[in-house]
Amino acid sequence: MSFGPEIQRTVRWCALALIFIGVGLSIFGAFLGAERATELFTSAPLVVYWGVFALTLAAGFVVFARMRRDVGLAAMHLGFLLVIIGFALGSEAAHRWAVAQKGGEFIRRAYLPIRVGSTTSTVWDQSLRRDLGRLPFAVRLDSFEVEHYPPRAERPSLFFGSMAGPHGEFRELPLNWKRGRTIRLPGTAIRIRVLEFTTPAAAGPLSVRVALEAGGVTREETIVCAPDAPFASLTLHPLFPAIRDLDRTASLLLAPPAPAVRTYRSRVTVIEEGRERTAEILVNRPLRVGGYRLYQHSWGEQPERHSIFLVVSDRGLGVVYAGFILLGAGPVLLYWRPRRRTAP
Amino acid sequence: MSVKTSLLGALIYTALALYAAAFAAGGARRRAGRALFAAGFVAAVSAVAWRGLSTGHIPLQNLFEVFLAMGALIWPLALLWGRLAGTASRSDPWIGIAMLFPAGFVFSEHPRPLPPALQSPLFVPHVLVYLIAYILLFKAATLAFRQFRPRPADDWHAAERSAHRLAEWGYPALMLGLLLGAWWGKLAWGSYWHWDPKEMWALATWLIYTGYFHARTTLAPEARRARAALLLAGFAAIVLTLTWVNLSRLFPGLHSYAM
Numbered sequence: 247m248s249f250g251p252e253i254q255r256t257v258r259w260c261a262l263a264l265i266f267i268g269v270g271l272s273i274f275g276a277f278l279g280a281e282r283a284t285e286l287f288t289s290a291p292l293v294v295y296w297g298v299f300a301l302t303l304a305a306g307f308v309v310f311a312r313m314r315r316d317v318g319l320a321a322m323h324l325g326f327l328l329v330i331i332g333f334a335l336g337s338e339a340a341h342r343w344a345v346a347q348k349g350g351e352f353i354r355r356a357y358l359p360i361r362v363g364s365t366t367s368t369v370w371d372q373s374l375r376r377d378l379g380r381l382p383f384a385v386r387l388d389s390f391e392v393e394h395y396p397p398r399a400e401r402p403s404l405f406f407g408s409m410a411g412p413h414g415e416f417r418e419l420p421l422n423w424k425r426g427r428t429i430r431l432p433g434t435a436i437r438i439r440v441l442e443f444t445t446p447a448a449a450g451p452l453s454v455r456v457a458l459e460a461g462g463v464t465r466e467e468t469i470v471c472a473p474d475a476p477f478a479s480l481t482l483h484p485l486f487p488a489i490r491d492l493d494r495t496a497s498l499l500l501a502p503p504a505p506a507v508r509t510y511r512s513r514v515t516v517i518e519e520g521r522e523r524t525a526e527i528l529v530n531r532p533l534r535v536g537g538y539r540l541y542q543h544s545w546g547e548q549p550e551r552h553s554i555f556l557v558v559s560d561r562g563l564g565v566v567y568a569g570f571i572l573l574g575a576g577p578v579l580l581y582w583r584p585r586r587r588t589a590p
Numbered sequence: 591m592s593v594k595t596s597l598l599g600a601l602i603y604t605a606l607a608l609y610a611a612a613f614a615a616g617g618a619r620r621r622a623g624r625a626l627f628a629a630g631f632v633a634a635v636s637a638v639a640w641r642g643l644s645t646g647h648i649p650l651q652n653l654f655e656v657f658l659a660m661g662a663l664i665w666p667l668a669l670l671w672g673r674l675a676g677t678a679s680r681s682d683p684w685i686g687i688a689m690l691f692p693a694g695f696v697f698s699e700h701p702r703p704l705p706p707a708l709q710s711p712l713f714v715p716h717v718l719v720y721l722i723a724y725i726l727l728f729k730a731a732t733l734a735f736r737q738f739r740p741r742p743a744d745d746w747h748a749a750e751r752s753a754h755r756l757a758e759w760g761y762p763a764l765m766l767g768l769l770l771g772a773w774w775g776k777l778a779w780g781s782y783w784h785w786d787p788k789e790m791w792a793l794a795t796w797l798i799y800t801g802y803f804h805a806r807t808t809l810a811p812e813a814r815r816a817r818a819a820l821l822l823a824g825f826a827a828i829v830l831t832l833t834w835v836n837l838s839r840l841f842p843g844l845h846s847y848a849m
Contacts, residue, residue, distance in 0.1 A: 258808040265801040269794050276790035276835070283785035333783075355780070395703045506703040529706035530778050541780045558780045566782060567773075574769045577762035 249309045257302065257309050264299050271295075288337065296330055303327040318583075322576025328569030335562030344561070351379040357543065358555040360387040365517065369557050381557065383518035383536045390512045390545060390553040394505040397446035402454060402471070404440070405499040406431045407479070418499060428459075434492060436460040436482060452478075452502050460486050469500040477501040510542050512553045527555065537561070592698050598644070601637035602694045605630045605661060609683040609690070617680030618672060627683050631665030634690065638662045645701045650717040651708060653836060654697035660721050661690030667725050675755040685728060712774040720767035724828050726760030727799070731825035737818035750814055753821055754806070761799050768796055791835045795827040 271292070275283035286292060303323050306313050313319050334340060338354055345352045356369035356378045365386040369378045405418040410433065419432050428439045436458055443454040452471040457464060465485050471478040480498040483489075512527045516535050525533050532539040543556040594602065608630030616623035638658055641649040649655035664686040672678030704713075733753035737746060771792070772782040783789065802820040809816055 255808075258804065262801060262804050262808050265797050265804060269797045269801065272790045272794035272797060275785060276787040276794070280784055280786045283787075283790060287785060398703075507706060508703070509706045509709065530710040530774075532777060532780070539780065541778075543780075556780045563776075563782075570769045570773065570782075574762075574766050577765050581758035581762055 254309055257305050260298075260302050261306065264295070264302060267295065268299075296334070300327055300330045303330075316580065318576050318578070318580025320576070321572040321579060325569045325572030325574070325576055328565050329573065330569075332562040332564070332566030332569055335565055336559070337562075341559065341561060351381075353379050353381065353538075353557065354559045354561075356557045358385060358540065358557050359552055360385060360555070361550050361552045362387050362390055365515075374554075381536065381538065383516055385540070385555070386515040386517065387553055388513040388515055388524070390510075390551055392510055392545070393508040395508050397505065398503075399445045399447040400503045401443060401445060402452050403501045403503060404454065405501065406434075406496070407499050408433075408493040408496040410493065416495065431482075431496075431498075434460070434482075434496065435489060436486065436492075438498070441466070446502050452500065454500050456480075456498070458482070458485060458498075460489055463488070469498065471500050471502060510545060510553075512542055512555070514540075527553075534560075591695055593695065594699055596699065598637055598640055598699055599694070601633050601640060602658065602661070602690060605633035605637060606687055606690050606694055608633055609686040612683035613680065613687075618668060618678035618682045619680055623680070623683070627665060627668070627686075630683065630686060631662065634658070634662035634665075634686070641699075645703075647704050648714050650714060650721075651702065651704060652697070653832075654693055654699055656717065656721065656832075657689055657691075657693040657697065659718075660725060661686055661693060663721055663725055664689055667722065667729075671726070671729055671752075671756055671759075674759065675752040681732070682729075685725070685732075688728075689725070707778050710774055710778065712770055712777070716767060716770040716774055719763045719770065723760045723763035723767055724832070726756050726763065727821075727825055727828060730754075730756035730760060730821050734818035734821035737815050746814060750818070753818070757799065757802060757821060761803065764796055764799060768792055788831065788835050791827065791831040795824060795831055798824040798827055 271287070275286055278286060303326060306323055307320070313323060336354075341352055341354045353369055357372060357374060358366065358369050358381075359374055360366050363386075365384050367381045367384040369381060370376060371378055401423075404421040404423050406421055407416060407418040409415065410417050421429060421431075421438070423429060423438075423440050425440050425443065428437050430437050437460065439457045439459075441455045441457055444450060444452055446452060451473055453468055455466065455468045457466050459465075463486060467480055467485070469478050469480045478500045480500075481494075482496045482498065483492055483494045486492060509528055513524065514527060514533070515522050515524050516533070518536060527533045527540055527542050529542050532541045537560055539558050539560060541556040541558065542553070544554040546552055546554070593599070608626050612623045612626035612630055615626055618624055618627065638649055641655065641658060645651075650659055664682070668678060668682040668685070730753045733749045733756065736749040741749075771789075775784060775789075776782040798820060802817065802824060805813075805817055805820055
C-alpha cells in the first residue's frame with residue numbers, strides 16, 4: 247500500500263505538532279503539582295489528545311512502509327501506542343465500564359489500614375473515612391517493624407526555644423551551629439559558642455558544652471541528654487538575670503538526630519478462598535494477590551500500632567509493560583547499531 | 591559555596607586540576623592532554639570509590655553524588671564519542687570540569703543513609719543511564735551550538751552529523767532512564783506514572799528529543815538551525831530538571847531525596 251507525499255507530510259506534521267503540544271502540557275503540568283496535573287492529563291480534552299496521538303501513531307504504520315520494515319522504528323512507535331492503550335485500560339473510566347459489564351466491586355486504588363493481629367478485607371479512600379468496598383481476599387497483619395540504621399557520628403541538633411509563638415505558644419528555632427563558631431540566639435543579646443559535643447554513635451549520653459556570653463558575662467554550661475529522653479534543656483534566664491527582656495521560658499534545647507529509617511516491614515497472612523499464605527510487604531517489594539498489588543504505604547502508633555497498605559488494581563499493566571519493553575528496545579535497535587563509515 | 595577539606599574533597603580538586611591541565615595541554619587531541627585527562631579520570635573514579643566505601647552505597651543518591659559520578663563518567667564517554675562520532679576535542683576536559691565543579695564547590699558532602707524507597711535494584715541502572723544520557727546530550731548540545739556561529743559550511747555539516755550521532759546515542763539512554771524510573775515507581779509507589787513535577791520535566795525533555803528526531807524527517811534539509819535549536823532546548827530542559835526542579839520549592843514531589 248502506498249500513500250502520496252501529501253498524506254505522509256500531513257501525518258508527519260501532525261505527529262510533530264502533537265509532540266510539541268505534549269512538551270507544553272508537560273511543563274505546564276509540572277507547575278500544577280501532581281494532583282492537579284493528574285486531573286489535567288485525565289480530563290476530557292486531554293483524553294481526546296491521547297486518542298488523536300494513538301490514531302496518529304496507528305496512521306504512521308499505515309502510511310510509512312519504513313515504520314513497518316524497520317524493527318527498531320516499529321517497536322518504538324508500537325510501544326508508545328501500547329502504553330497509551332494500557333493507560334486507558336487502567337483508567338478509572340475503564341474500571342467503571344468493566345464493573346458495569348461484569349459486576350463486582352469497583353476498587354482501582356484504595357487503602358487498607360490494619361492493626362497488628364487483626365484481619366480485614368475492607369478498603370478505604372485516602373482519608374481513611376470512606377469505605378470503598380471489600381477485596382476478594384482478607385489480610386491479617388502478623389507484625390509490623392520499623393528498622394533503623396545504627397546511630398551515626400552525626401552532630402546533635404540544638405534549638406533555641408521560648409514562648410515566642412504568634413499565639414504565645416512555645417516555639418523552637420533550629421540553630422545552625424558549628425564547633426568554635428559564635429552565633430547569636432534569635433531575638434536576644436546572648437551569643438553562644440559550642441566548645442565540645444558527643445554524637446549518638448559515641449559511648450555515653452549525648453552532650454554539648456557551650457560558652458554563653460551576654461553583657462560582658464560569660465558562662466560555660468554542659469547540657470546532657472539522657473539515653474531515652476527526647477531532649478534536654480538549659481533555661482537561660484537564671485544564667486543572665488540582668489537581661490530584663492529575656493523571656494523566662496527562653497532555653498537552649500539539645501535533641502539527638504532523628505534515627506534514619508532503613509526499612510518498614512509488614513508480615514502478613516493472606517486468606518484467599520480458605521487458603522492461607524504468609525508474606526512480607528516492604529517498600530519496593532509489593533505483594534501480588536488476586537489481581538491487586540499491596541504496597542507498604544504508611545504506618546502509625548495511635549491508637550495501636552498499625553500499617554496502611556496501598557491497594558492497586560493491575561488492570562492494563564501487562565499492556566503497559568509490553569509497551570515499555572518495545573519502547574525501550576526500539577531506540578536501542580534503531581540507534582545503537584554499528585554504522586558503516588561513509589567516505590567524506 | 592561548600593569547600594571540602596576532607597580526603598574526598600582533595601580527590602575532587604585533584605581531578606578538577608588535572609582536567610584543567612588536560613585542557614591546557616590540548617585536550618583529547620594531544621598526547622599530553624589525553625594523559626592528563628586519563629589521570630583526572632583516575633582521581634575522579636577514586637573519589638567515587640571513596641565515597642561509595644564511606645557511605646556503604648553506590649554514590650548516586652543526591653546531587654552531590656550525581657555530579658561526582660558525572661565527573662568520572664566524562665572520560666569513558668569522551669573516548670566513546672571520539673570513536674563513534676569522531677568528535678574528540680580539546681574542550682572535552684572542560685565538560686568534566688563543568689560536571690565536577692558543583693560537587694567540589696556547590697553541594698554538601700554530608701552523607702545520608704539510603705531511605706527505603708532508594709533500596710532497589712533499579713536505583714543504580716535508572717540513575718546511571720540518565721547520567722550517561724545527560725553527558726552525551728551535553729556534548730551534542732555543544733556541537734549544536736556551532737550552528738549559530740559563523741563557520742564554513744563544511745564545518746556546520748560535520749558538526750551537525752556529529753551532534754546527531756551523539757543524540758542517537760543519548761536518546762535511547764534517556765528513554766531507558768525514563769522507563770526504568772516508571773518501572774521502579776510502580777514497585778515503590780504503586781503507579782508507573784505519578785504526574786509528579788520531576789516526572790513531568792523528564793517527559794518534556796524526552797518529548798523535545800523525540801520532536802528533534804521527528805523534525806529531522808519533517809523540516810526542510812536547510813533548517814539546520816531549527817534542528818540545532820531543538821538539541822539546545824532538550825539540553826536546557828535537562829539542566830532545568832537536574833538543577834531547578836530538584837532545588838526549587840516550586841516543584842515539591844516524590845523525588846525530594848535528590849537534595
